[in-house]
Amino acid sequence: MFNNKFVQKAKKFSSFYKKCLIYAILIIRKNLFYKEGVILIPNYINEWIEIIENMNTTTTYKLAWGKAIIDCIKDNNYEEKEGFILITIDSLAYNVLRYYWNQEYFFHLKQAGPQAKNKSIILEEVIKLINIYEQIVCSKNPIWFDRAVLDIKKHNLPKFNQAIRRIGKNLIDNPCKYFVHIGNEKYYYVYNLNANKNMILIKKCDASCLNEYANILIQIINYKWSQLLEEYNNAPKINQKVARASERKIRRKNLSNFIKYLILTSNNEYKDFYTGKILDKHDISVDHVIPWSFMYSDDIWNLVLTSKSYNSSKGNRVPTEEEIKLLNKRNIELLKVIEDKKYKEKLAEAINNNYVDKFYNNCKYELKY
Secondary structure: OOOHHHHHHHOOOOOHHHHHHHHHHHHHOOOOOEEOOEEOOOHHHHHHHHHHHHOOOOOOHHHHHHHHHHHHHHOOOOEEEOOEEEEEHHHHHHHHHHHHHHHHHHOOOOOOOOOOOOOOHHHHHHHHHHHHHHHHHOOOOOOOHHHHHHHHHHOOOHHHHHHHHHHHHHHHHOHHHHOOEEOOOEEOOOOEEEOOOOEEEEEHHHHHHHHHOHHHHHHHHHHHHHHHHOOOOOOOOHHHHHHHOOOOOOOOOOOHHHHHHHOHHHOOOOEOOOOOOEOOOOOOEEEEOOOHHHHOOOOHHHEEEEOHHHHHHHOOOOOOHHHHHHHHHHHHHHHHHOOOHHHHHHHHHHHHOOHHHHHHHHHHHHOOO
């Protein structure tokens, strides 16, 4: 484990990204040597850090490209040949599709500002595929990419493979070529492109470094990605959404523990927030009035009881103004009767800071399409 002296020396580094690297290393307790305050980072990893730190981030596509390479190596999604690892462009395109599917479809994160004249080819393909998926399942409820792919593959859609190929071609034409450049001054040989065979090549020793430092580099990429998206989105917890968008499964908490608090305003009966009807105890569902995909949190001031069928059909529907008024009224009533100190403080904070109306107004803007 590192001692306090090392931590103090780490704080003196001027580069934010190297600080990220140092603290991430401390967190995961990697064995790394240092000498007189100089971190002995492998040169190959240092080149990656410099690329990420100095890249032009008017778009997120270079970040997605770099992250896709790292994820392929983490997942052992490559072949080995004569001292190199070979990653197909299709494998990289699949990862990029996953990131943008979850960010665009599930979390509704815009990748560019309103001044952008055209969507990128990558986003166009993602949106086309989402539209096809909605036709297959006859639903507009957003689904996590890895779950949706099961339905897409079950229907054996050739358009899925076509989308992968088009995204791959765009990756070669744009981020693949420009990722390794810093302005007109520097070029980093972190991989080689073999366009004829539709793959990139990385030395095995360099790939081993990438695998060892993968989690750290991804944290840095996610941070830079989040910074950019904050310019285009009013949604909360963008950094967490960017980080989770590359995961295979969506993480959801069990909300049943909230039921005992949510019934306090209805004489301990299971009352449907939306209809006012009394629910059967076997037909209870805890719902987020402002959609979870927007909030990405389970706040008691945004949770209500409804039926399982209604919660399932509601999806990401933006609540009505009447429902928001009802939620504000419920929160005031709940604050009066709840005894749990933690949730009482959270309710008071939400009421005093007008969280319901603030997040509702942002939600209306972000999810209006």
